[in-house]
Amino acid sequence: MPVLDKIAAFKDELTATRRDIHQFPEIGFEEVRTSGIVAEQLQSWGIEVHRGIGKTGVVGVLKGAKGAGRTIGLRADMDALPMEERTNLGYASKTPNRFHGCGHDGHTTMLLGAARYLAETRDFAGTAVFIFQPGEEGCGGARAMIADGLFERFPCDEIYGLHNAPDDEPYRIGIKPGPAMAGADFFDIRIRGVGSHGARPELAKDPIVVATHLVSALQSVVSRNVAPIKSAVLSVTQIHSGTAYNVIPEEATISGTVRYLDREVNELIRERMRSIAAGVAATFGVEIETDIRNVFDVLVNTEELVDGFADAARDIVGNDNVYIKTDPIMGSEDFADMLYKVPGVYCTVGHAGNVPVHNPGFVLDDGILPVGASLLARIVERRLAV
Structure with a gap:
């Protein structure tokens, strides 16, 4: 199964959403406009929406059409960086010293794409929880949502997330079992x-x-x-x-x-x-x-869930484009705090371009949007299959 057909059909809308968010970046706990876009789109698809979790965080809840079952959480970060953009893109940041230089605008859009697809199909048993997190860039956004009762209000059996990777081959998905990030x-x-x-x-x-x-x-x-x-x-x-x-x-x-x-x-x-x-x-x-x-904290992927996540990835990008990483990296990611509360997996998805994240010239490849959205949707369908 390649990129899911329904998601491929609205890839232009995903690109438009991502570029709109990109033009108006907001740093940690200031994601008022971004969280508003997220909430409005989720509501338009009939998803139950909860706002103000961890200050500017948003959570969407969707029940499948195949009855009761377990709950899968999907998480994306929304915040930008306090830095200038130097890409000369037609949709470059309009806000001084604010730039989506880590691709969180893409992560947010991918999760929106997965949410739309799952709302339209509901081909699963159980519940999908869409977690749009503020303040990942050193602001403690994950901890803020957890302290605000995230997993008490929305208990999850498993949770999954991803990050774009301009240093990998386009649309190649890498997963490191166990300790993966510092x-x-x-x-x-x-x-x-x-x-x-x-x-x-x-x-x-x-x-x-x-x-x-x-x-x-x-x-x-x-x-x-x-x-x-x-x-x-x-x-x-x-x-x-x-x-x-x-x-x-x-x-x-x-x-x-x-x-x-x-x-x-x-x-x-x-x-x-x-x-x-x-x-x-x-x-x-x-x-x-x-x-x-x-x-x-250290990001630790739940080893027992890696194979299932890899299978979902293979559905989307094929066997040759999914690999198991052998070495952790010394970069950090606050999804780690969610993984200490709930078992799950975090992966990287490669894309075109050779400028690293956190660089003023970083450009996210919009071709990654339907890939990431399909992966997130597919893990729900696989883990919540009847």
Whole structure:
């Protein structure tokens, strides 16, 4: 079975919806217009709609025509990134410093396509739950929906999601059983020293000097504390301090991210970061405050469900275009938090183009829309077959 015929028939409408959302991108928990489009389309197809879950999240509920049964959840993220678009597309972002540079406009559209198809066919027994999540880009949108009672109000037996992949062959679907994507912490380390005139450094406790020592020391955390057979990343991505050429400032801030595939490794890294910061503070006689917060957990695909998901994928793209990944990646995805509550699978779907996501020149291939929509619809039909 190729792309589902009914979905192929309205692929132009999917493209129009995706491009409309693309022109008016909204970042985490500001997806008012986007969630409105989602809710209106779901309602127009006779799907029960619930709004305001996790602030701007939307959930649609659809019962199949073949009687009672289990419940399958399908999830898509809706938020854009706070960055400029540099694609020169005719439908480029109309909002400064807002860009769907990760393709979430495509994910939203794919789930809308699956919802429309399932509403028109209802060829399943049980219930499909369509979860449109806000704030995936480090804002904690999945956790916000869960805290708002997502799975208490809409219990799911299984849940599925996907992400576009411009680094893979077009319409090739990859699935990694078990741990598939890294968990992530963000950190801010604030150094409070003593300021002075730039010509009188002996009167200062220079936070910039302290910051440079601290950045260097942090680079030893993974290389000298984490076992080589374990995977982890610690990256300092920001240093902020100072306002003038001739003033030694009082404060400096170091920020960055930690990625991990093992919770014990993450705890080790956190402990070492705090210990190093305390030691550097004592050495230089300054105050250092270390704030480390978890934003994503490790994304773990339920191994027992991978084969069934792969079978659904083969229905859509053929045997040769479905493969099992052997290695996890150190990128993160907050669908992980939903998978800790409900068993399920998350996959990647390749598409044309060679510019990576989170790049100002990223362009989503609209050809992926009916493929992703068909995959999401097909997993419901397979898992809820009579």
